[in-house]
Amino acid sequence: MAATPPPGAVRPGGRTARVREAVLEAAADTLAEKGFEGLDLGEIARIAGVGKTTLYRRWGTPGALAADLLQDMAERSLPRSRNGDIDQDLRDNARLVLKTLTDPRQGRLFKALIAASLCNDQAAQALRRFYAVRIDEWAGCVTDAVERGDLPPATDPRRVIAAVSAPLYYALLNTGEPLDEAAADRAAAAALAAARAGALT
Amino acid sequence: MAATPPPGAVRPGGRTARVREAVLEAAADTLAEKGFEGLDLGEIARIAGVGKTTLYRRWGTPGALAADLLQDMAERSLPRSRNGDIDQDLRDNARLVLKTLTDPRQGRLFKALIAASLCNDQAAQALRRFYAVRIDEWAGCVTDAVERGDLPPATDPRRVIAAVSAPLYYALLNTGEPLDEAAADRAAAAALAAARAGALT
């Protein structure tokens, strides 16, 4: 049997692309404002100015819509600069993550997307790809530091970057501990100390 | 105006208690099996063998039910032993967290409860209290280590314990990196290195 192509795949240009853009924007706004639970396809259709049927046909569920938004966000992601000082680089990374998570809109959006990933396998896969991209963007500065001899040779760059983010996300999602610059600097310092001690190989 | 007491608060014994127990058990099973999205009050009522009306009257929403379950779990929590070796203690803690998160039932349950906390403020508060209790249970071994002089005097015990869990939760929720004993030991070693370096004060 001939596999039916997913709707929107055969003629992805023009109107179809405009619809997707409008829908993803409305979805991001709504997720940031009301969280994943508040993501109602009918309402998104209304906000985006498209037919309700279109939403159900192309995405079907809030989870799938969140997954598509995550994929879009991953594609828009852009590589970061490296400034040759691992201490500074990690602190910059921690500050950026902090800024993202504490920004009223972005922070809520990320929470909502994580909620989506916990409710829907498609969204979970998309979230992993998103973080893989984000972490790879920053892994370079760790690779540089290893080559310079600032960190042990066997150090795993991705693990170092993940170690910077982990405590910030843990504070956001689990403990609710306040997220401030001190927390960010602590996260960077802890990751660096762990890497220097050879615990992230 | 006289504030109406919440249903179940005036006569909490006997039948009311039995209903709560049956409902929380059914809720935990369902959360573990189908996730937060699959938490349907009507279905919980059927499984627990109580009236649907009762569920809507006493809890009202899936989020509130998850919050009540979290409170129940926090109350059942019990203090851990300390064996006088901070390295061993942290590794034990990491292994326990790992075991919880990778256990088919418990792991899914925790994911579902975190999802609930991201969708509902009551559940979020309950989750924070739960982790506060859990972390305090383990903070003692860090306090001991500081007193023994194994860690810098200004070390914050809760931050050390949180630093052990953080990378494991980050792997579970964000990156999807595999959770195994090596990951647990790495988390413990990284937290210890950070604490020794005075990064967790």
Place this chain on the structure above:
DNA sequence: GCCTTAAGGGAACTGTGGTCCCGATAGTGT
């Protein structure tokens, strides 16, 4: 053991989230 009334349970009801059908619109290959 009795009385008061809090809490539970059954069943009918309703608003709305999600589906279906079909005509209208506009990409895309030629």
Place this chain on the structure above:
DNA sequence: ACACTATCGGGACCACAGTTCCCTTAAGGC
């Protein structure tokens, strides 16, 4: 520029989550 058909959009429709009503049961104070 034309034709073919993928995709969109409106509206009717339907199932069921959540509410309401009211009677029954049993907690808790005396």
